[in-house]
Amino acid sequence: MSTLLSFRDVWVEYGDRIIIEKLNLDIEEGSFVSIVGPSGAGKSSFLRLILGQEGPSQGAILMDGVPLRPECGPDRGVVFQRYSVFPHLTALRNTILGMECEKAPVLGRLFGSARRAAEEEAVEMLTAVGLGHSLDLYPAQMSGGMQQRLAIAQALVKRPRILLLDEPFGALDPGIRADMHKLIRSLWRERALTIVMVTHDIREAFTLGTRVLALDKRRHDPHAPHRFGATVVYDLPMRERPEEEIDQPDIITIDVNSNN
């Protein structure tokens, strides 16, 4: 597998506060990387770096060997915990927005056959995430899970080189979350995506990821808590697992395999 994204001695500092220090990391194409770590350990900063929302204070981030521009662009898709979809657009129009932006720089809208082609592609993507019957619903009419499905479809329609998930399932209830795990795992497999996911849920991190990175501070000065920044303290490759193992419900049953 080739390296998609590499961090070369990356530091993030805000004035005296050091958030991330001396981060060296390669992310392979096609991997599903889970990021875990305590609050304040730079998980969000790490995501913002990849997203291009901010640049490193020192060091370089390379994507396909080219330095990453510190500005968000269509090569990196993102799904946030909330506010990932536009409340004033229906599911279908939320999804074609990405195509409209690319092909209609002035009006931001497509018409006629170009629009029909875009809608066709969007419907296909929405069907793939299980929203084939909710094309004309506004986000406010959808459940939290449906909104996240929509956000994923919206991002994937741009075919990003890398998909960033920022605690995407944190606000969902456990049943819906298990469905979403299956969905994201199958999308990742079928479409050969590269995914970086930040999560608070350790179990989620280990069951979904092919690689789990734990961010934390290696050194800590109790008198100057911001003196040292976080870096990758654990880098755990996961073994390949059969799909059906993902998200087995946590039910304590004795009879499922009839072997007590």
Add this chain to the structure above:
Amino acid sequence: MRWVNRQVGRGGRVLLGAVPILLLVLVYIVMAANRHAVNPADKILPLPGAMAESMSALLFVPDQLTGQLVFWADTLASLQRLGIGLGISTLMALAVGLALGVLPPVRATLGPLVTGIAVIPPIALLPILFIALGLGETAKVALIVIGIAPVMIRDIAAHVGALPREQTIKALTLGANSWQVMIRVALPQAMPRLLHAMRLALGPAWVFLISAEAIASDVGLGYRIFLVRRYLSMDVILPYVAWIALLAILMDLALTFLSRRLFPWAHGESH
């Protein structure tokens, strides 16, 4: 049952809402009748009959000098000034407010200026407007615009600025440029707020309209009120004030209806 839990039904609301208004009318009629019992020629609190009589002259009898039906000419002139002033302010709020809210360099450049203009009492600028623009329609419309546009601009800019940062980032990752973020993300979400800002601006707009008309005009609702004041014609002033109130309420309802109709997604339960 505690008062915070007492829900009032539709019929009950109409009834309860009418009570204070009817009570006020009743108090007025009693006081007017008392005054007329003492002095049948009293002009301060005219009886409804006298109001109807003098209003019918303004409504149906053409003015001898101009040949116009005075009441309707006044209404048309005032609504025209109000409409143009509100229209210009709304367009300014949309264009400037949007740019101010979305583009940080524009905010840094124009923000202090808009704030500065917004804190000047507009009536203090009225002499300048009259000197610079003459006593015609332009000065009156300009007063309305100067009075309400800065507040509307700041409102729209603040609303757009408060849209979740995630939305802008999401749009950028979908390949949008600054212009597309403005017209596809910020503009549609600013529209319901714009109608709301128009509703709030209507009150001040009427104040500035009446002020401008009172000082220099030859037709208009405010002009008429201040003209007949010289003759203590309460029988004209009161119906005119009631008419202004009615117009204001109708505009408010129309804007609310329009917002619910055009932007159902912004009104939660209604779509």
